[in-house]
Amino acid sequence: DAGVTQTPRHEVAEKGQTIILKCEPVSGHNDLFWYRQTKIQGLELLSYFRSKSLMEDGGAFKDRFKAEMLNSSFSTLKIQPTEPKDSAVYLCASSLGGANTEVFFGKGTRLTVV
Amino acid sequence: SQWGEENLQALSIQEGEDVTMNCSYKTYTTVVQWYRQKSGKGPAQLILIRSNEREKRSGRLRATLDTSSQSSSLSITGTLATDTAVYFCATDRTNTGKLTFGDGTVLTVKP
Numbered sequence: 001d002a003g004v005t006q007t008p009r010h011e012v013a014e015k016g017q018t019i020i021l022k023c024e025p026v027s028g029h030n031d032l033f034w035y036r037q038t039k040i041q042g043l044e045l046l047s048y049f050r051s052k053s054l055m056e057d058g059g060a061f062k063d064r065f066k067a068e069m070l071n072s073s074f075s076t077l078k079i080q081p082t083e084p085k086d087s088a089v090y091l092c093a094s095s096l097g098g099a100n101t102e103v104f105f106g107k108g109t110r111l112t113v114v
Numbered sequence: 115s116q117w118g119e120e121n122l123q124a125l126s127i128q129e130g131e132d133v134t135m136n137c138s139y140k141t142y143t144t145v146v147q148w149y150r151q152k153s154g155k156g157p158a159q160l161i162l163i164r165s166n167e168r169e170k171r172s173g174r175l176r177a178t179l180d181t182s183s184q185s186s187s188l189s190i191t192g193t194l195a196t197d198t199a200v201y202f203c204a205t206d207r208t209n210t211g212k213l214t215f216g217d218g219t220v221l222t223v224k225p
Contacts, residue, residue, distance in 0.1 A: 004156070031211055043157075043202070043215040056212070091156050099209045100145045100164060105156030 002027065004106035006092050012112045018080040021109045024073055025094030033103065034067050034077050035091040043091070049075065050097060082113045124220040127193060134189040135219045137203030144209050146179050146186040149202045151218075157202060161188065195225040 005024040013019045025032050034046040047067035048056040057067070064083075069075040079086055089108040095101045127133055137146070144165050149157035161177040163170040163186065170177045176189045186203055200220050204213040 033212070035215075042217045045212070045214075048212055050210075055210075093156070095211055098211050099206055100162065101211050102147070102159045102162065103204075103211070103213055105158065107154065107156050 004092055004094055004104050006090075006106035006109050008109060009107065010110050010112075012114065013082045015084060015113055016081045017113075018078065019082055019111065021077040021079075021090050021092075021111070023075045023077070023092030023106060025075065025092070026104050027073065028096070029094035029104070030097035031095045031101075031103075032069060032075050033093040033095075034075070035093065037089040037091055037108070046077065046090075079111075082111075084113045087111055087113050123218070124222070126222040126224065129193060129195050129223050129225050131193055131223075132189065132191045133193055133221065134187050135201050135221070136185060136187045137216050138183075138185045139203070139205045139216070140184065141205070141207050143205035143207060145206050146177070147204045147206075147213065148175075148177055148186075148188045149204060149215075151200045151202065152198075157215075160201075190221075193221075193223045195223050197221060198223045 007022045030051050032049040036044045036046055046058045049069045052069045066078045089110050091105050091108045093103045093105040095103045147162045148160045150160050151157040161170050161172050161175055163177045163179045165181050174191045179186045200218045202218045203216045207214055
């Protein structure tokens with residue numbers, strides 16, 4: 001029974017590079033979320049999809065962050081160009097959708113930008 | 115206690131003790147969810163408590179919700195070293211399933 005799968009688990013990028021993080025949600029889930037987690041800011045929502053449609057593309061993250069969901073079982077988060085302040089853990093999560101539903105998280109991708 | 119947009123809290127206790135973590139939220143929500151995150155893992159849901167519920171139990175866990183004061187608590191009885199983790203409360207401000215997370219409480223349970 002697969003949960004949310006994220007790859008890679010760790011990524012090291014040089015400043016200015018383009019990186020793509022990948023996520024496979026739980027099969028049958030309608031909602032998909034990308035969060036960024038840092039010790040200072042905590043969990044911040046980057047993007048939110050419902051049935052593959054982009055519902056929210058977090059304001060402050062719009063310029064260099066782009067999330068896509070080309071099919072119901074795969075999503076990517078592209079950061080272009082990367083900056084050292086992007087160093088964080090990026091979490092993908094999915095749920096059946098709607099209020100009062102449990103959100104299932106992947107293990108995250110730890111990104112370090114040098 | 116933790117707030118929607120405020121500082122990370124930390125608690126350190128001995129195994130076997132009981133502990134209560136608090137969460138205050140600033141806007142209306144239909145549900146409060148409590149999550150636990152262990153090192154190197156993503157958050158995992160512990161308890162979901164709806165706005166028409168005052169209390170919810172699951173094993174050693176007990177969550178309460180007071181919508182009038184916009185606060186929730188999570189209690190763990192008879193803590194174990196394996197309860198060491200960061201605990202988050204999360205609210206659904208838009209009633210869509212999109213969660214806003216609190217800053218979390220770092221709980222360390224010493225064996």
